[in-house]
Amino acid sequence: MKVYAIAINTFKEVIRDKIFYSLVFFALLLLGASVLLSTLTLGERSKIIEDLSLSGIEIFGVIIAIFVGIGLVGKELEKKTIYIIISKPIKRWQFLLGKYLGLSLVLLSYISVMTVCYMFFLYAYTYKLPWQTLLAVLLIYIELLTVTASAILFSTFSTPTLSASYALALYVIGHMTGDLRRLAEKTGEGGVKAVLNFVYYFLPNLEDFDIKAKTVHAIPVPADYLLMSVSYGLMYVTAILALSVLIFQRRNFK
Amino acid sequence: MIRTEGLKMEFRVGFFRKRVVALKGLTMEVGKGEVFGFLGPNGAGKTTTLKILMGLVHPTGGAAWLMGRPISDSSVKRNVGFLPEQPYFYDYLTASEFMDLSGRLFGMRKREREARAGELLDMVGLSGAKNLQLRKFSKGMQQRIGIAQALINDPELVVLDEPMSGLDPVGRKQVRDIILGLKDNGKTIFFSTHILPDVEVICDRVGILVRGELRAMGTVDELLSGTRVKSVEMTFTGVSGESLSRLERMASGTVTRGSETTATFGDPEAASMAKRLVFESGGEIISLIPHKSSLEDLFMEEVEKRK
Incomplete structure (x- = not known):
């Protein structure tokens, strides 16, 4: 009930913010642009639209997850609205979880609207509905959930600007963990390898969530791969949120 | 209702983590039904004390109890209402939505929340502005909605941090009347302030805090009886x-x-x-x-x- 109250309030907070709408507007603009760009291609028009649209949905989703995510806790601290909440009989973990679920709900709405628009554009121009790309959308959502959790984690102990940089860095590195693994293998034995391996396992492997190219080119994605990726994402989110709660629990609101 | 024993608070500030002592072992007690004024100049440690009682900061020493239970027990807040200093609210919410959120955080049922919110908005004179977003509220209105949200749960203990600061004489009188009304209803009120004339009118007892130390405590008459x-x-x-x-x-x-x-x-x-x-x-x-x-x-x- 209390988590739900915070989540709904967070949902209202984001939905009533102009920044959110400008991001959604640009994301829609990119979808429109993908249709225009597809006319320049020699290959299959639908592939270009699908590829660009899915990437656009992901990138703007990540921007929303990071920049709104760091503000969720950061703004509460900065504006001191948290005083009103924490002084009521609510536990700090309930507050943090509510904030997280609120933004997850916003992202779910965002991704649903974008997907409907994307499918609409595609059908209007190619008379085809590539249902298999919805699997890519599902994993983009799981990726966004992971990025949101990391943005919340950073904002529990850092300033909004630094949190945004950390979360962005984590997103970029998260897409390069494969390279880290290969680098670890090439360095042979020793401390460096151990450190690289640790970083590889510790950071989120966001590349696992990227099946855009596969679905666009109709390469089948095994069900157990999907299941593993979704479970991995949700477990990672749980771990990050648990860590966030541990830090937030000890925090003094000055 | 409130008891503290040797409450200490230290902060580390700045790049060199300089030690700042905000409270130096505060021991005090506020009884049931009392209106207690917590006085002190800016930076005396009043807000820090209130924040410790509300669980917003963790003390570095000592202990505190609200209604006989340690402050770490968050369920004790069920019977407490709190208005922070210069309160900021979710300005994208309307007054009614904000009251509803406050009620939800106490786990109140819908019907109860609605009835109580209506009653309180009426009491603080904001029933005409219930559908207005809080960003459009004046300072005085903000303070009054702040008091209203602090009372949503009909608390036994009301803690107010500088409830009169920044208000014009009309606003101050309104807040003073609300406090006196609460007192008539048998509530315990603990508030910090540096507006002294109000204190003499409404407080049963006062405590004077200077640089983290409680320098004097008692009724206004007691404190002034020794004066010539x-x-x-x-x-x-x-x-x-x-x-x-x-x-x-x-x-x-x-x-x-x-x-x-x-x-x-x-x-x-x-x-x-x-x-x-x-x-x-x-x-x-x-x-x-x-x-x-x-x-x-x-x-x-x-x-x-x-x-």
Whole structure:
């Protein structure tokens, strides 16, 4: 009930913010642009639209997850609205979880609207509905959930600007963990390898969530791969949120 | 209702993590049904104390209890209402939505939330603005919605941080009346302030906190009982010539308006001698007012000590 109250309030907070709408507007603009760009291609028009649209949905989703995510806790601290909440009989973990679920709900709405628009554009121009790309959308959502959790984690102990940089860095590195693994293998034995391996396992492997190219080119994605990726994402989110709660629990609101 | 024992708070600030002591072992008690004014200059540690009681900061030493239960037990907040200093609210919410959110955080049912919100918005005079977003609220309205949200759960204990600061005289009177209303309903009120005239009117007891230490605690009368008469102001008429010059020499200052003269005497003895002189020279006394130390003088004395 209390988590739900915070989540709904967070949902209202984001939905009533102009920044959110400008991001959604640009994301829609990119979808429109993908249709225009597809006319320049020699290959299959639908592939270009699908590829660009899915990437656009992901990138703007990540921007929303990071920049709104760091503000969720950061703004509460900065504006001191948290005083009103924490002084009521609510536990700090309930507050943090509510904030997280609120933004997850916003992202779910965002991704649903974008997907409907994307499918609409595609059908209007190619008379085809590539249902298999919805699997890519599902994993983009799981990726966004992971990025949101990391943005919340950073904002529990850092300033909004630094949190945004950390979360962005984590997103970029998260897409390069494969390279880290290969680098670890090439360095042979020793401390460096151990450190690289640790970083590889510790950071989120966001590349696992990227099946855009596969679905666009109709390469089948095994069900157990999907299941593993979704479970991995949700477990990672749980771990990050648990860590966030541990830090937030000890925090003094000055 | 509130008990603290040796409450200590230290902060580390700045790049070099400089140690700042905000509270140096605060021990105090506030009883049921009391209106307790927590006084002190800016930076005395009042807000820090309130934040510790509300679980917003963790003390570095000592312990505190609300209604007999340790402050770490968050369920104790079920019976507490809190208004922070210069409150900021979710400005994208309307007054009703904000009250509803507050009620939800206490786990209140929908019908109960709606009834209570309506009642409280009415009490603080905001029922006409219930569908207005909080960003459009004036400072006084913000303070009143802040008080309303603090009372949504009909708390036994109401903690208010500087409820009157930044308000105009009308706003201050409204807040004062609300506090007195709560007192009539048997609530315990603990509030911090540096607006002293209000304190004398509404508080049963006060505590004076200076640089993290409790310097004085008791009823306003108790605190002022040891204080002497500072000066006596006498207004008279019908005295002239040599007698008037003598009176003027005895007084520390005189002001003459028409036929009336007001003279101020540094001590009661000088005043009674002057009184005799006025009668002897056939004059008439219009008023005689002894000035005792006020809470403000006591407050200033405590602040100035060991500066």
